[in-house]
Each structure stands twice: as structure tokens, then as C-alpha cells.
Amino acid sequence: MGDGDTLFDALVIGAGPAGVSAALRLQQLGHSVLLVERSAVWPRAQVGEALTPGVRNIIELLDANDALAEVPHVAHAGSRVLWRSRTPDLLQQAGSAIVDRGRFDAALLALARRRGVELEQPARLLHLAGAAGDWRASLLCAETRCRQVRARYILDASGRGAASRIDCAPRLAAIWGEVDQSALAQLDGATQVEALEHGWLWAGCLPGRRYRLMLVCDPHAARQAGTAAPEARLRAACANSQLLRAAAGLPLLGAVQMCSATPYLAPDSWQDGRLKLGDAAFALDPVSSSGVEKAMRFSLQAAVALHTVLGDERPERHALARRFFEGRLVEACARHAHWTEAYYGQAWCADQPFWQARARCEAVGDGAERPELLAALSTERARLAGYQPPELKPLAGLNPARPLRLHGGAAIVELPCVVDDRVCLQQALDHPHLERPLAFLENEALFPHLARLAQPLPLAQLLQMLADCMPGHKAERIAAWLWQRGLLESVG
The missing domain is CATH 3.50.50.60 (FAD/NAD(P)-binding domain)
Structure with a gap:
């Protein structure tokens, strides 16, 4: 053959x-x-x-x-972050590398x-x-x-x-170069993140005793301002920073590079x-x-x-x-855009144009051939923006003598899910107290069991129904989780 x-x-x-x-x-x-x-x-x-x-x-x-x-x-040796104020915070992130x-x-x-x-x-x-x-x-x-x-x-x-692409935020460019880590021994190997008026800096240790310096900025604003070549822009940003001022004049281990960093x-x-x-x-x-x-x-x-x-x-x-x-694609982009909007809005210089544009932005670009995808992205971002985590109800308020049913604001929807390495339609619970519809909890399918809660059901009967297809301790935790978040309500 x-x-x-x-x-x-x-x-x-x-x-x-x-x-x-x-x-x-x-x-x-x-x-x-x-x-x-x-x-x-x-x-x-x-x-x-x-x-x-x-x-x-x-x-x-x-x-x-x-x-x-x-x-x-x-x-990861920790991070020194100058973002919300002009005073650096020391942060740890276990498991990063x-x-x-x-x-x-x-x-x-x-x-x-x-x-x-x-x-x-x-x-x-x-x-x-x-x-x-x-x-x-x-x-x-x-x-x-x-x-x-x-x-x-x-x-x-x-x-x-x-x-063709849908830009999820205003345009960004990344400019980076590397220096010898030993020249910045005072940084103790920690990652440095600093918000500046016209962009932000990231710097961190790489294997081989290299230390990367990166500036993220608006490429259009830089061109309009007639800013110098990328290396000069990177050095100027370091010189104007608190955390990386010592790096501004250091010799570089190669040429400065630049690429697009726009999310899309x-x-x-x-x-x-x-x-x-x-x-x-x-x-x-x-x-x-x-x-x-x-x-x-x-x-x-x-x-x-x-x-x-x-x-x-x-x-x-x-x-x-x-x-x-496409649902996973939209969700990944929408969730990240929602998080970054909030993070940009927390910067000490959030009143500057660079930051304002990224703290309040809409997806733009070529969505003409797939308007439903652009609409799905907007809908998901709106849902995330409007979501407020519920105040958890105390378990002491769960009276076993009173029957339970699904909250009146709950809906049962069909959701594409992965089961046994294939995509299938699964019934899921939707409610304003959930960031997204919920089909599984503790790796257990909630439906068709919860569908019976359209009518009141005693707690003991609910627990027994769940325990018929999962360990009893899981059944108890799932019932408690649903109750605390207001997805179950008592009747009578």
C-alpha cells in the first residue's frame, strides 16, 4: 500500500x-x-x-x-506584584513553575x-x-x-x-528580552508584575539562569506617540518602574523581540x-x-x-x-475576558486610557459569517458579569421533617457533556445561583434523580434515591450542597 x-x-x-x-x-x-x-x-x-x-x-x-x-x-518562587497600589504585594502560587x-x-x-x-x-x-x-x-x-x-x-x-477573528479585547503587543539572572540577585528569583500608566511589565526567572523582561502595551498608542524602537521602549518601561528599575541598563542576552498579544x-x-x-x-x-x-x-x-x-x-x-x-471555545474566551476585565479595573492607574479600554470592552471583529458565535460570546460574558455567588444557607435550617423540592427559579436544560470519552446530551440544572448549568456534582450525574424534585420529596427519601446509585456520603454532601446554595427549598 x-x-x-x-x-x-x-x-x-x-x-x-x-x-x-x-x-x-x-x-x-x-x-x-x-x-x-x-x-x-x-x-x-x-x-x-x-x-x-x-x-x-x-x-x-x-x-x-x-x-x-x-x-x-x-x-515558582513567589511573585512581587505592584498592581492595586504603589506598594508591592508578595504572593505565592503553589504548584506553578x-x-x-x-x-x-x-x-x-x-x-x-x-x-x-x-x-x-x-x-x-x-x-x-x-x-x-x-x-x-x-x-x-x-x-x-x-x-x-x-x-x-x-x-x-x-x-x-x-x-477572520473576533477580538475579545483591544489590541496588545508583547515586547521582551532577557538578561543574566545574576545581575538581578536582589530580586531573589521572584516573578515581578507591575502596572504602569501605559501598559504593564512581567519579569521572571527561566531555566539556564536567564531572566526575562516583558512589556505588554498598546501597539497603536505607541506608534501614534512616535515611541522609539522596541528595545528602547522596553528599557524605558523598566526605568519608569519601581520593581525593575535596576534592569533598565543591563546588557541583553540577544535581540529584543515583539509579537501580537491580542486575545481573540x-x-x-x-x-x-x-x-x-x-x-x-x-x-x-x-x-x-x-x-x-x-x-x-x-x-x-x-x-x-x-x-x-x-x-x-x-x-x-x-x-x-x-x-x-464551540461551547467550550466560547466559554474559555468569555471566562478569561470576564476575569481580565476585572483585573484591569483593579490597577492603581485604572483611570488611564490603556486601562479603561480593557476594563470595559466588547468583543469586536469579523463575526459576520458566524453572528450566532459572537452572540453566544456576548451572552456568556453577560451571564458571568451578572452572576453573584449566593449567600450560603446554614445546614441547621434544613429541617428533615419538611419535604424538599427544586427551587422555583430552577430549570432543567440539556447540556453537551463528556461521558465515557464521548459527547452526549445530559440533563443539567440551571439557576441564577449557578455560574453555568450543572450536570454533574462529585462526578455523579444529578439527573434523572433530581427531576423527581419537581414535586416535594422528604429528605430521607431524597437521600435514599441518591444512595441507590452512589455512596451514601456523596448523597449527603450533594443534598447539603444544593440546599446551602438555595437550589432546594423546603415546602410547608
Whole structure:
């Protein structure tokens, strides 16, 4: 059988954390994967280096702990943050680390190859024809060899470059350079974060005794003001700061670099037979260090959506998988935009134009071809903005002699959820006291059990009903959780 006759379940374009996470997960789920990476220089230079604690459970799911154990990293030594006032705060974040991202990416890629994911590198896609279920791809491999392959689905994790996108906030640019860590010994290895009138600074230790200095600012405002070249802007920002003034005149370990850092969503992330992952699908505001984690997590969700379609290509399953995929995409962008709006609004210089624009902003851009996606993003952001955590009711008020029922403001809705590695519709509880509809609690499905609470039910009977399909202690905790948040009410 020739290359042109080889049919892969998925052709993944891009071997960064998003692409490799999807490839590993699909391979775990029993699918054949071809991974294509255009860069001959590997590992590539990276902007992001921080890994948040949530990456750990992703690595565990991918069974990648051993592969990544030797990746050089710097345990998070705490942060000195000058944000809400002109006085720095000292913060700790357990479980965070700054890694050698090149080595991290290389370790993930090596693991994928050992697991049976086929790799073409360097290689690039020359031509794509066909349709979902039977794509025909022409690849140029090592600049000398053409290879024809077939794939049922295409996953694009090739990075930024979307032709159309919805910007989730005003534009941002990141400018960064590195200095020798020993020249800043007084910082004790701590990460530094400081709000300035026209942007903010982040600085932190990298493996290899390097210390990265990064300025995040508005590229348009800088150009309009006739500001100097990126290196001069970075040095001027350090000179005007409290925390990093000592770094302003230090020699750099290489050239200063600059890239776009605008958060966005690509409205065409799900096309018929083609999915986008990582930066090809969305980017988060760098004020949070969770970009790598969110990209990897979304790739796992995309892999489950694709697994659902590969196992059952009926139109209704395809529509459900797409609904799940786009729902997770919108939720990731909306939640992050909601958090960053609040964080920008807390800055000591929040009255300045740079900060005002980011503390109160709407998604803008090319949503014409997918107005429903732009509407979903706005709706989710509005829900998050209006959400107020409920005041917890004391358990002493739960009278076992009085029957319980679902609160009058509760509704039962259908929600796409992952069950046994496939997307399915699950009944969920919706209520103003919930940030989002709730289908599972303590890894237990709430429905159809709670549907019986449309009519009053004694507490003992509710507990027995739940205990029929879960441990009794879980049944008690779930009932208490629902009561305390006002999702259950007493009758009589």
C-alpha cells in the first residue's frame, strides 16, 4: 500500500502543546494520527514559559509524567506584584513553575512518537482536496520529498494567522528580552508584575539562569506617540518602574523581540471536517499565565469531540460534537475576558486610557459569517458579569421533617457533556445561583434523580434515591450542597 492509500483518522498540523496534546489523546482513544510540523529548527523559540497548576492533571490524563520529569524548570518562587497600589504585594502560587518551553515541547513530541503518532518534520501542507471523511493532502517533506496522504479529519494547530477573528479585547503587543539572572540577585528569583500608566511589565526567572523582561502595551498608542524602537521602549518601561528599575541598563542576552498579544477567537474554528486548536482557534490575554494550560485543555476537549464523530457520523452526533466544541471555545474566551476585565479595573492607574479600554470592552471583529458565535460570546460574558455567588444557607435550617423540592427559579436544560470519552446530551440544572448549568456534582450525574424534585420529596427519601446509585456520603454532601446554595427549598 502506497502513502497515497494510507488513511489516517486525523492529520494534525503543528507540533506545539495544543497539537501534540490532541494527537496524544486521539492516539489514546485508538485513532491513527499523522502529525506535521513545518519548523526544521526544534525546539522553537517560545514566548510563554509559565505552567499553571492545572497543567498537572492534563499531563496525568495523557500519562506523560515520566516523559516530562526531566524537563528543566524553575519552581515558582513567589511573585512581587505592584498592581492595586504603589506598594508591592508578595504572593505565592503553589504548584506553578516556569519551564524551558522548548524542552517541554520536545518532550511531548518525543512521547507522541513513542506512542505511535507518525511525524513528518520539517513538512508543510501544499494542497488539500476532498471533504470531511476523506481529505487528500499533499505534503512537502524536508523540502525534497512530496507525500500524498488521506485523512478523515484535519486539526489545525499551526498558530496565529486566522483570516477572520473576533477580538475579545483591544489590541496588545508583547515586547521582551532577557538578561543574566545574576545581575538581578536582589530580586531573589521572584516573578515581578507591575502596572504602569501605559501598559504593564512581567519579569521572571527561566531555566539556564536567564531572566526575562516583558512589556505588554498598546501597539497603536505607541506608534501614534512616535515611541522609539522596541528595545528602547522596553528599557524605558523598566526605568519608569519601581520593581525593575535596576534592569533598565543591563546588557541583553540577544535581540529584543515583539509579537501580537491580542486575545481573540477564530469564528471558523469548526468547519466541516476541519478543526482549529491552540492559537489557531483562540488566544488569551497574557495578563494570565494560563495560556498553555487552556490551549492543552481545549485540545483534549476537541479530541473528544472528534472521537465522538469518528465513532458515529450521523448528522445529529456531528451537530452535538460541534455544539460541545464551540461551547467550550466560547466559554474559555468569555471566562478569561470576564476575569481580565476585572483585573484591569483593579490597577492603581485604572483611570488611564490603556486601562479603561480593557476594563470595559466588547468583543469586536469579523463575526459576520458566524453572528450566532459572537452572540453566544456576548451572552456568556453577560451571564458571568451578572452572576453573584449566593449567600450560603446554614445546614441547621434544613429541617428533615419538611419535604424538599427544586427551587422555583430552577430549570432543567440539556447540556453537551463528556461521558465515557464521548459527547452526549445530559440533563443539567440551571439557576441564577449557578455560574453555568450543572450536570454533574462529585462526578455523579444529578439527573434523572433530581427531576423527581419537581414535586416535594422528604429528605430521607431524597437521600435514599441518591444512595441507590452512589455512596451514601456523596448523597449527603450533594443534598447539603444544593440546599446551602438555595437550589432546594423546603415546602410547608
